[in-house]
Amino acid sequence: MIEVKEPKKELPLVGTLKAMWIVGKHIFQKPVTTQYPEERKPMPDRFRFRIFLSLDDCVGCTLCEQVCPNLSIHMNKVERENPRNKRKIYPDVNFGTCTVCRNCEEICPTDAIYLTHVFETSRTRNSFTYSPDELSLSEDEVIK
Amino acid sequence: MDVLTRLAHFFAPLTHYVAYILAYLFESIFLVIFVTIVLVFMIYLFRKYMARVQLRIGPNRVGKFGLLQLMADGLKLAGKESILPKGRDDLPFRIAPLIVFIGLVMSFAILPYGDFYWIGSLTITHSNVSVILLFAAIAIMPIGEILAGVSSRNKYAILGALRGVAKDVSFEVPMMISVIALVMMASARTSEPLNLSDLVSSQIIPFGIPEVIGLLVFFISMIARASYSPFDMGESDSELVSGHSTEYSGMRFGMFYMGLFGSIFLSSMMVSLLYLGGYNGPFSSDAGFVYLLIKTVVLVLIAFTVWLSVPRIRIDRFVNMGWKYLLPISIINLIIAGIITLGVGL
Numbered sequence: 001m002i003e004v005k006e007p008k009k010e011l012p013l014v015g016t017l018k019a020m021w022i023v024g025k026h027i028f029q030k031p032v033t034t035q036y037p038e039e040r041k042p043m044p045d046r047f048r049f050r051i052f053l054s055l056d057d058c059v060g061c062t063l064c065e066q067v068c069p070n071l072s073i074h075m076n077k078v079e080r081e082n083p084r085n086k087r088k089i090y091p092d093v094n095f096g097t098c099t100v101c102r103n104c105e106e107i108c109p110t111d112a113i114y115l116t117h118v119f120e121t122s123r124t125r126n127s128f129t130y131s132p133d134e135l136s137l138s139e140d141e142v143i144k
Numbered sequence: 145m146d147v148l149t150r151l152a153h154f155f156a157p158l159t160h161y162v163a164y165i166l167a168y169l170f171e172s173i174f175l176v177i178f179v180t181i182v183l184v185f186m187i188y189l190f191r192k193y194m195a196r197v198q199l200r201i202g203p204n205r206v207g208k209f210g211l212l213q214l215m216a217d218g219l220k221l222a223g224k225e226s227i228l229p230k231g232r233d234d235l236p237f238r239i240a241p242l243i244v245f246i247g248l249v250m251s252f253a254i255l256p257y258g259d260f261y262w263i264g265s266l267t268i269t270h271s272n273v274s275v276i277l278l279f280a281a282i283a284i285m286p287i288g289e290i291l292a293g294v295s296s297r298n299k300y301a302i303l304g305a306l307r308g309v310a311k312d313v314s315f316e317v318p319m320m321i322s323v324i325a326l327v328m329m330a331s332a333r334t335s336e337p338l339n340l341s342d343l344v345s346s347q348i349i350p351f352g353i354p355e356v357i358g359l360l361v362f363f364i365s366m367i368a369r370a371s372y373s374p375f376d377m378g379e380s381d382s383e384l385v386s387g388h389s390t391e392y393s394g395m396r397f398g399m400f401y402m403g404l405f406g407s408i409f410l411s412s413m414m415v416s417l418l419y420l421g422g423y424n425g426p427f428s429s430d431a432g433f434v435y436l437l438i439k440t441v442v443l444v445l446i447a448f449t450v451w452l453s454v455p456r457i458r459i460d461r462f463v464n465m466g467w468k469y470l471l472p473i474s475i476i477n478l479i480i481a482g483i484i485t486l487g488v489g490l
Contacts, residue, residue: 016374016454023453026197033201 048115049100051093053135056082057112060089064104064113072098078132084110093135095121096128146265147171156452171268172253179252179406184214186405187445193448218398226394229296236295240288241392241399247284248406253415254278256341258423258432266433267341274340275327279320282369282410285403286312289378292400293388304387307459308378311368314466315375318474319365322358325474325481326351333483336487343420352419354484357477359419361470366411367450369461370404375462381454412443 034041055078066074075089082088091104091113105114118139121128134142151167158166165347188203188211228237254277258267258445271277286308293305330337333346352359368375379387389400416422416439423432457465 016450019453020449023197024449026199027193029199031196031201032199035201035204 006101010027047103047117047119050116050118050121050139051095051130052114053091053097054112054114055080055132055136057092057110058082058085058090058132059110060085060087060107061109061110062089063107063109064073064091067103067107068098069101069103070099071143072096073104076132090132091135092129092131094129112142146267147174147263148268150264161287175253175268176249179249181401182252182409183406184224187401189444190405190448192443194452197449197452201439213384221398222395224394226396227391229298229391231297232391233297235293237391238396240292240295241290241396241403243288244285244403245288245399247281247288248403248410250284251278251281251410252406254281254340255410255417255424256344258344258436259430260433261430270341271339272336273338275323275338275343278340278414279323282407282414285369285407285472288403289388289400292392293378296388296391300386300392301385301388301390304378304380304384304390307380307384308371308388310459310463311371311375311466314463315365315368315470317359318466318470319369321471321474321478322355322365323418325355325358325478328478328481329355330486331413340417344417344424347421347424350419350421350424352421355419355477355481356479357473359415359476361477362419363415364470366415367447369406369410370447372404372408372447373451374457376456377459377462380456408447409440409444412447413440415443416440 015135027056060075062075065075072094073091074094076089076092078090080088081091101117105111108114121139130142148167148171151170152163155163155166191213192202192210203213205215206212228234254269254271255267256272256274257268259265269277289308290305293301293303293308294472326343327337329351330343330346333348334342336342337346371378377387379389381387384390389397392400413436416436420439420443421435422439423436425431
């Protein structure tokens with residue numbers, strides 16, 4: 001059986017004064033707020049979000065499409081000369097459903113698809129799908 | 145030379161009566177501007193202070209250091225629709241916020257402010273009984289709150305108003321008794337102890353030092369008068385939606401909000417005038433207003449610390465506290481004041 005301890009009896013107002021002292025001390029502490037767009041907290045080294053596609057390396061094997069658990073990846077036809085990709089199919093990614101499981105990066109036989117540390121991919125349009133061309137560009141160029 | 149005579153001299157080319165009427169008018173306008181500046185400063189200070197205590201930054205986007213945040217909020221409130229509930233009692237519902245605000249401005253008009261360099265005395269009301277006038281004026285504000293609660297035909301509002309009445313009844317008697325002790329102490333030195341200016345100038349050592357108990361009782365009463373956190377049963381935020389001001393919106397709600405912050409400043413100013421020497425300071429007597437402001441702001445910060453650290457007390461416990469503890473303590477304080485007045489002659 002657990003014994004419940006009675007709280008210590010104190011003089012009236014002592015607890016109030018203690019609370020005021022603790023609250024007053026916080027004035028001299030630094031605020032913990034990070035004002036996001038201007039200040040950023042340092043990212044962990046292994047943080048990854050944005051998927052990047054190297055069009056020259058992609059062989060169109062569709063492994064990434066098959067391994068994607070959320071069906072975020074679909075293969076698209078892109079007219080582009082690449083001797084290693086005869087079918088001319090490349091993956092596009094829907095970031096609205098991507099959970100960053102990194103299966104596609106792991107399965108890719110040529111390391112064409114991989115994840116980068118960029119995470120600011122917010123869009124004003126409703127479509128979160130990145131076409132193969134957009135996947136191969138950096139985020140600034142995509143926004144343009 | 146005070147503000148009124150200066151203004152009257154300025155308007156002297158007009159006839160005597162017109163000059164004085166204009167002088168009174170402009171002095172009232174200056175007072176309202178002063179109250180508005182105080183309110184803006186108080187709300188800004190509170191938001192910044194609360195943010196720093198909670199390890200946040202506070203308003204910092206609108207204007208430099210967020211100084212214009214309150215302007216933005218005021219514009220937002222003024223632009224909002226003021227919703228009137230269907231079952232309201234129309235006239236009391238409309239005038240209740242005005243009563244709160246007018247009570248606040250009247251109380252500010254009665255306080256003595258001391259001297260300020262070349263302007264001279266800033267005191268507006270010169271009355272022989274200004275202590276009584278002051279406490280009559282600060283008793284106006286709860287009337288507005290009670291009217292608001294009763295007239296909006298809302299269960300929460302009525303409960304808030306009832307709690308407000310219970311609170312007001314239980315702390316006013318100890319408050320007045322502790323003020324009577326002050327008047328008694330002042331009567332040893334001046335022939336007009338009910339005149340606030342005389343009462344303040346007669347404090348060679350501040351009354352708060354011989355009357356620590358009275359200071360405590362009065363400070364607690366002033367917290368209850370301004371009705372913030374330990375004693376905010378009238379509002380009971382999150383328990384009775386927001387008490388008497390539940391049904392109010394837009395600028396009408398803004399007036400209750402301003403009344404709250406204004407009465408915190410007012411109560412701090414009253415404590416500093418009555419107990420901490422007011423505008424008496426160590427060096428130049430010209431800077432009386434500055435001393436008063438410094439004392440007031442320190443008290444305001446203490447008040448905010450109380451607000452942010454102490455949880456709300458239950459209404460029955462507050463009524464118990466008022467009648468069973470504060471009242472006997474204030475009577476003991478009165479006896480001590482009598483002994484000091486007769487025996488020591490401070």
